[in-house]
């Protein structure tokens with residue numbers, strides 16, 4: 001199990017744990033944080049952008065860079081930052097242990 005610190009839209013920070021192999025989105029949802037869900041949620045097939053999160057710089061540099069589909073969709077998310085990712089496209093693993101994740105603005 002690896003630990004994450006998730007900042008909610010309210011500013012509250014939650015410490016959660018996840019199992020390697022799940023998507024980052026699933027780890028966040030399994031912890032009871034529903035903010036990565038939106039009404040247009042695509043179920044994790046990289047077509048809605050409601051799972052936008054921002055990673056801390058160090059964590060973002062330890063994981064594979066976004067693929068073409070993710071990059072295309074990141075073009076339309078609100079308040080995109082250099083370390084913005086779609087949580088459904090990030091595979092959770094030990095390299096994200098201790099990561100700080102900010103939930104993106106609501107779409």
Ligand code: FES
Nearest residue numbers: 042048049051088
């Ligand atoms: S859940 Fe739709 S792009 Fe991630």
